[in-house]
Each structure stands twice: as structure tokens, then as C-alpha cells.
Amino acid sequence: MKFRVIKGIILKDLKELRGEKMALFWIFIFPLMWITLFGTMWGGESPPITVDVGVVYTNESAPFTAYDIVKIMRNVTLEETNLFNVLEFKDESSALEALKSGKIDAVVVFPKGFGTNLTSGRQARVYLYFDKSDPQDYQIVSGVVKGFFGEMEKEMRRRRIEMQLEYMELYLPKWVIAEYNLTTEMIREYMLASAEPIVVEEKEVEGKTATPIQFYVTSFIGIQFLFATML
Known part of the structure; x- marks a missing residue:
């Protein structure tokens, strides 16, 4: 009996709804337009950018x-796309002028003596310039450039440790190694840990994405809620 009553109410509402074209639009057509819009904006995978x-x-x-x-x-690539389009400038001022005019996305300045400092065990500085007028572009560009130099720094740190280990194997007294029961691998682990105490590894997880039907139902409920608050 209750089911018949509910069915009768639903059929009655649907018959009345057929005459309300605007209501049909907002309840059925608008959610489909919503799906199409957001599917166009975020549906596909964005290709890697070139800075x-x-x-x-x-x-x-x-x-x-x-x-x-x-x-x-x-030569750095991501998914067969060059990560950087490198343009060389004679001086810092001309590079900064190109950055200000929007011709390039970032400027990397290696000061004089960079290579000498780097290969002699001293700190080597690099100056990075970004245009922060667009916060979104700044986050993307700075993330790519800083990420590159972060990985370069890690690799150089590892190579320095390997070179130091080679010297230690040649010149560290044997009695020291024997007394403290040391091995080359143990020393390497300690040196790597001191240079990089925390190692962060990114793991990929494929999350569940909403199906078109689920998205439509959600939009439908949202529209119904909107009309309910307007009444």
C-alpha cells in the first residue's frame, strides 16, 4: 500500500514536471553541462611543461x-619532453630584462668561480630569479627549477662521499678499522645518513575516480538542494 502511494506521488510530480521546461533544464540538462565543462577542464592528463x-x-x-x-x-627530459629550454645570456642584466618582459620564465646565474668552488670542496652558489607576478606560474616554474638543483645536489653529495670513501680505504690505518670492527659499507651508510638524514620516497597510488553517473547524481542532488533552499 505504501509503495503504491509513493509511486503515485512520483508519477504525479513527473507529469507536472513535463510542463515546466525550466525545471527540466535545471534538473537534467544543467548537470550534464556541468559534467562536460569540468571534464574538459580537468578530464585529461596535462603533458609535462617546458620551462x-x-x-x-x-x-x-x-x-x-x-x-x-x-x-x-x-638534456633533462620527462616523458620524452625537454624540461628546460635553455637560453644563454652574456650578462645578468640582459637576462633579467628578458625575464621582466616575459620572454623567459626564470634566470639561473652561476657566479664567477662556481666550478672552482664546487670541485675544491667549497660551497658553490647559484642565484635563481623568478617572476612572481603570477603566483600559479611562479609555483610551477620555481618547483621545476629548484627540484632540478635539489636532485643535482643529492647526486653531487653521493659522488663526494664515494670519493671520500676511496681515500679512506687507501689511507685509513688498518688497525683503526680492525679495532672498531668497521667495514666500507658501514662507513658509507653513516656518511650517507649524515649527509641526508631523511630520505623521502614518493609512492604512486591510483585513487578511485567518480564515474559520470556518480558525478551526475551528485550534481542532481546539488541542484535539488539549491531549489529547496530557494523555496
Whole structure:
């Protein structure tokens, strides 16, 4: 009996609804338009971006210089897309002018003596310039550039540790190794831990995405709620 009453009410409302074209639009057509709009905006995967980077450096005779880093930047790819489009500038002022005019996205300046400091065990500085007028672009561009140099720094740190271990194996007294029961692998682990105490690894998880029907139902409920609050 109760089911018949509910069915009768539903059929009655649907018959009345057929004459209300605007109501039909907001209840059925508008959610479909909503799905199409957001599907167009966020439905597909965005391809990797290429950052236009201006670089300024001087030629040096050190074993590893800014030239080598710039060469690496030119060849870094993500999903077969070059991460950087590198443009060389003669001086810092011309590079900054190009950044201000929007011709490039960032400027990387390697000061004089960069390669010498880097290969002699001293700190080597790099100056990064970004245009912060668009916060979203700034976050993307700075994230890519800083991420690159962060990975470069990690790799250089590992190589330095390997070089130090080679010297230790040659010159560290054997009695010290025997007395403290040390091995090369143990020393390597301690040195890596001191240089990089926390290692963060990113793991990929494929989350559940809403189906078109679920999205439609959600939109439908939202529209119904909107009309209910207007009454």
C-alpha cells in the first residue's frame, strides 16, 4: 500500500514536471553541462611543461663547471619532453630584462668561480630569479627549477662521499678499522645518513575516480538542494 502511494506521488510530480521546461533544464540538462565543462577542464592528463630558462655563466678550467650543469639541463627530459629550454645570456642584466618582459620564465646565474668552488670542496652558489607576478606560474616554474638543483645536489653529495670513501680505504690505518670492527659499507651508510638524514620516497597510488553517473547524481542532488533552499 505504501509503495503504491509513493509511486503515485512520483508519477504525479513527473507529469507536472513535463510542463515546466525550466525545471527540466535545471534538473537534467544543467548537470550534464556541468559534467562536460569540468571534464574538459580537468578530464585529461596535462603533458609535462617546458620551462624557458635564461642562464648566465663564465667559462672555467675546473673539472666540473657551470657549462656541464647547463648541458645537463638541456638534456633533462620527462616523458620524452625537454624540461628546460635553455637560453644563454652574456650578462645578468640582459637576462633579467628578458625575464621582466616575459620572454623567459626564470634566470639561473652561476657566479664567477662556481666550478672552482664546487670541485675544491667549497660551497658553490647559484642565484635563481623568478617572476612572481603570477603566483600559479611562479609555483610551477620555481618547483621545476629548484627540484632540478635539489636532485643535482643529492647526486653531487653521493659522488663526494664515494670519493671520500676511496681515500679512506687507501689511507685509513688498518688497525683503526680492525679495532672498531668497521667495514666500507658501514662507513658509507653513516656518511650517507649524515649527509641526508631523511630520505623521502614518493609512492604512486591510483585513487578511485567518480564515474559520470556518480558525478551526475551528485550534481542532481546539488541542484535539488539549491531549489529547496530557494523555496
